Amino acid sequence: MDAYEKLEKSRKRITESIAQNIHLYGLPPSAGRQFGMMFFENRPLTLDDMSAELGMSKTSMSTSIRSLSEAKLVDRVWERGVRKDLYEVKDDWYQIFVDMFTVKWRRAVSLHTAAIRKSLAELKELKKADDMTDELLAVIETDIEKLLYIREYYDWLDRLIDAFEDQKIFDLVPRLEEEA
Amino acid sequence: MDAYEKLEKSRKRITESIAQNIHLYGLPPSAGRQFGMMFFENRPLTLDDMSAELGMSKTSMSTSIRSLSEAKLVDRVWERGVRKDLYEVKDDWYQIFVDMFTVKWRRAVSLHTAAIRKSLAELKELKKADDMTDELLAVIETDIEKLLYIREYYDWLDRLIDAFEDQKIFDLVPRLEEEA
DNA sequence: TTGTACGTACAGTTTTTTCTGTACGTATTG
DNA sequence: CAATACGTACAGAAAAAACTGTACGTACAA
Helix, strand or coil: CCHHHHHHHHHHHHHHHHHCCHHHHCCCHHHHHHHHHHHHCCCCECHHHHHHHHCCCHHHHHHHHHHHHHCCCEEEECCCCCCCCEEEECCCHHHHHHHHHHHHHHHHHHHHHHHHHHHHHHHHHHCCCCCCCHHHHHHHHHHHHHHHHHHHHHHHHHHHHHHHHCCCHHHHCCCCCCCC | CCHHHHHHHHHHHHHHHHHCCHHHHCCCHHHHHHHHHHHHCCCCECHHHHHHHHCCCHHHHHHHHHHHHHCCCEEEECCCCCCCCEEEECCCHHHHHHHHHHHHHHHHHHHHHHHHHHHHHHHHHHCCCCCCCHHHHHHHHHHHHHHHHHHHHHHHHHHHHHHHHCCCHHHHCCCCCCCC
């Protein structure tokens, strides 16, 4: 094994490690491989570059680069004289984490909150129903209690996302370990 | 639509909302449905209960309850005189979030860190190789720089996980919004 | 204007994941 | 000691996701 092969092996280990954990970002392993490869290339790449490098179709590259882009793991960059789209990985992994966290959870909180609001309104209305029994009323009250509890939880989650988005999380957990 | 149907509709909305976001916990929608159903039942359930309630096989219930259990979303509970396994959802959603975060990310950090350590050692050794050229040496140095950077990042992530695990996150983002 | 290069929508295929039914090991009951 | 109840391993079926090749719309070049 020559030096170049050893270098490749070292890179491949890291890339595979990324590939096998990228599901935490909601992406399939191949997108992780794409990201890993781009991480070690020290230049923006075109879809054809990626296709050649990974031995996968250009269509796949196009699809997964969009996912990577939406998850804010890569940026499209521009270079004069180059007609093809160029992409490169973001270099601030702390920010990548914060962006992923923010994008994924904000969306979830939004969907959940809307559902809770609707159901709460329905249940409050339902309490007035003519055919209401004491038994059913008790169940409804319990459900309302549950919904109020999870609404409070989602409010906390929303504030947690704010703390990440506003970089306040770095006050709690500083980027650099203090020198001894 | 009678009152009971309206109640069901309200519950179903919440359950579906959970089902469609449970992928954030690395679980399939059906596990989310299972969790949602259990959330509204005010008693521990057996596998047969769940199977009947969701119209799915007992085998599936067994498999997904294990996933839910590993993700720390449900607990197995004991009741005297009952031979079947009983499960109920955890009632502290804040803690559920913290546990999920901790479990999933701790594992990722551990795997990544091991890979980085190995590759760093290899690259440092590789620098001494006989057939080393200036050009290749420069590439190796660049790779080492990259690995040192992401090692630092994973160290931060590890400390972030600590902050969740130690409940310090609730200092930064309190559970209850202060009264006005 | 015509020709060429590029990215992606779409349909079909392959691969992976989820779900089911059977069968079996263990534990409890009579 | 049976006999029964229970949970799950395992193999196959069904469903979902990922991947490919073709075809098309758009933009730039000549």
